[in-house]
Amino acid sequence: MKGNVVVFAKRSLNLSKTQAVIGLFLAVIGLITIVSLTLFASTSSASYFLLSVSFLAIGIVMFPMPVLLLYVYDKNNGVLEHLLSIGWNQNDIFKQYLKAALFLSLTVFVSESVVVLIACAIAGSLAVFLLDVLMLLLTAFLGLSVVSFVMMAMMAFSSLQKQRAGGNAPLAMGLGGVFILPTFYLVFLGFTLEFLIILSISSLAGALSLTLLVLSSRLIRREKMLP
């Protein structure tokens, strides 16, 4: 019954590639950081490994931003209205675009993981491998939580806007930045504290996005999705 997530994801990339390219660029910086550390540093500099989490996650957050643009575009041209007419509700619509965004994020994350695991194999250290796996898990948690929150918040915001001029991309990036940028400054706090703070930020973003998703049908009235 529900639409194909891949089709929605492709449509968003057809609509705009700028943010996706910036997202890939940031992911590459993250990869350079973690691969360098994997190959040349030891686990004693674990705190620096966490820095790569921030870069890798910001790539994951930026890459699917065209989905937000697609949401506004589909609202303006009546696609959302049509989806409502065939029996979808607000929650179904939010979930569809959220899934498309998460799909795009996952493609970036999987690519990042492959590169990191190859670097691990070259390094040949079990300790570094375990540290890298931990970093990847943390990246996935932080990146996907923040993507979910940014998407939900911005779709809700775009629905409530009277004048819908675009995808509100700068605001969305700013919102993502609120969660991710502080993690760049944690490197001097020590691994454990830094790790716990990133975990907390991720949990907060995840919890907020889940709350928005659950409440979406009550928060956003159906007429707010009409052109």
Next chain:
Amino acid sequence: MPTLELNGVSSGYNKQVVLHDIDFKLQEPSIYVVLGPNGAGKTTLFRTIAGILEPFSGTILLDGQNTTVSAQARARMGYSSQYNAMPEEMTVYQALKFYSGIEGGDPEKAIELLDLDQLKDKRFSDLSQGQKKRAAIAKVFLKERDLYLLDEPTANLDPLASKEIRDIISKLSKDKMILYSSHNLYEATDIGTYLILIKNGSVTMLDRISNIKAKNYRVGIKTATDITGIVDAKREGDYYVLRVTSPEEAGLALKKIVEKGVLVTEMRQLDNPLQELFETPSTGEEQEATKNER
């Protein structure tokens, strides 16, 4: 045969009431033209029937099933909005495939029904307005449905493209119930069998269009001969204009003219009988009187 019944339906946006206590029952497969000026509430009525807007009060029943809560009832309706609601970056076929992937149906069948074979591989954004509208309407014909809601399908189209769309819809209307909104009087008489007149959010009339007769209408007669001495006509532009009260009276006038040996090259009704309905302010009595069943 489907039955659509609206009982005391009030609806609108946020807390603003646009439709007031709408009651009607449609039982016959046919084209029902929902006619009203801009802002009368036609789109709100369509959106409410389609389940896009939840009514503030009242019920909408399709064969006894409440369309607000029954997914089964909703699946039997197809709604085409004023907006094309097609992904512009896709070809016509891809766009129809996109929707069939969501709600099922057969893109090939819709392409055949709307005669889109020549256009199916063209990007939607590259089509003309008329072609876009035809492709947009096709998405509601992906699946067989009992009730079609077409909201101003010919808005902003030139007369030729409008006629083409109306012809297609007429062809597809066999055994189906089609609600077709318009603010164009001539279009209403051209395509509709029934008229649902809506003014200020209230339905003020529901009747067969053939039952609607003008109190006074003007007939234009084109001839090279001066006929003012034969009938009570006035010259207005290319026509001699007669004010009559019935088609019979117009026929008798024509007979009188022809019997005098005058060659009449054209005779046409100059005003639309719906014009009077459109211009008359609605009253409470009218609304009560027209809460009839069809």
